[in-house]
Amino acid sequence: MSDNQNLLAGQRRALILEEVRRRGGIRVSELTRMLQVSDMTVRRDLDVLARQGALEKVHGGAVPVGEQRTHEPGFEAKSALETTAKHDIARAAAGLVVPGSAVALSGGTTTFAVAHRLLDVPDLTVVTNSVRVADVFHDARRAAGNAGGPGGGHAGHAATVVLTGGVRTPSDALVGPVADAAIGSLRFDLLFLGVHGITVEAGLSTPNLAEAETNRHFIRSARRVVVVADHTKWGTTGLSSFASLDEVDTLVTDSGLPEADREELARLLPELVIAGNGDTPDQHIM
Known part of the structure; x- marks a missing residue:
């Protein structure tokens, strides 16, 4: 038209x-x-x-x-949304990780995509409250072992994975006091944080009150906070806000984010990474 x-x-x-x-x-x-x-x-x-x-x-x-605002889709429903964007974001996000780091990943389908990209990063310690994320590393270790023992596949530099306890959400994240206590006792070099929505006014938000509190513990325990969110999350607000934009060090999003919104976020955040589409280089805006 x-x-x-x-x-x-x-x-x-x-x-x-x-x-x-x-x-x-x-x-x-x-x-x-x-x-x-x-x-x-x-x-x-x-x-x-x-x-x-x-x-x-x-x-x-x-x-x-x-x-x-309180509706939380299940993991499978969210997995079918913005799949190309999530893969682009995961590739760019994994490039921020240094071998040997302690890395935390919250629940969500975008952090799930990031987990797959981290399989090739050596000697990581991974802390997560996501059952799905933990399974990515456990399944890779099992597959590598079946393919030829400790030296095969990803097993040679398999991550040490710490899965928090807690109550399971529709997104297969573990939340609540047990998860909060586990996360609060640890310190990470880098946190990859998935969100339901991001706005200037509400900051980072989620429909789940308990998950909001668990995410606050993640943020307090992280030296660097990296939000991984596709462009559709910008302008969306969930029931509970758990962090303001000034608590975010880096936002990794995809090329679907309009130029005007990129300019606004670049003014508000220390670093904005626009993930390319494979052939296009990632754009880092400081």
Whole structure:
């Protein structure tokens, strides 16, 4: 479409609402590209939908209303979203890790992708509250052993993995007092932190109250905090905020983040890494 005026306003708003519900939130800049209409048109549509109670406007975009702030999709559902972006982010994030480091990974599908990339980094100590992340390292060790003993595959430099206890969330993260106590007793060189949403006002947020507290313990125990989040997380807010943007050292996101949002985040954060798409080099903005 050229300028998508041949879409009736009602059809356009139905498409917007469908995208907001499907993705859990969307930016104005993404909608202008998708619908090929002006920024002003999109904002008018969001105003109408917000007055109707169909969605909630947030800084730079919109999110679903009401219970969506507390809704936490399961791991499998989230795994199917933004898969290319997560792989790009994981590759760029793994490049920040020094062999022999103590690295923490929170729960989430993006940190799960990062874990796969860390299999080739020697002599890591990995602390995680994610059952899925722990399984990545345990499965790699088992497969390497079956392929030829201690010297084969990843087994030669297999990570030491510490899995916290705790209560399991829909995202297969372990949270609560047991997890908090374990994390609080440790110190890591680097934390890879997945999030439900990021905004200027709310900072980092999650729908799960207990997970928010566990993430606070992760942040307090880390020398460097690296948030790994695809572009759809920017502008989304969960029920519980657990950190402000000034507690983040580095954000690794993907090339789907619009230029205007990159400029805003570059002003707010010490380091922003835009992960390339394989052929494109990663962009580090200090």
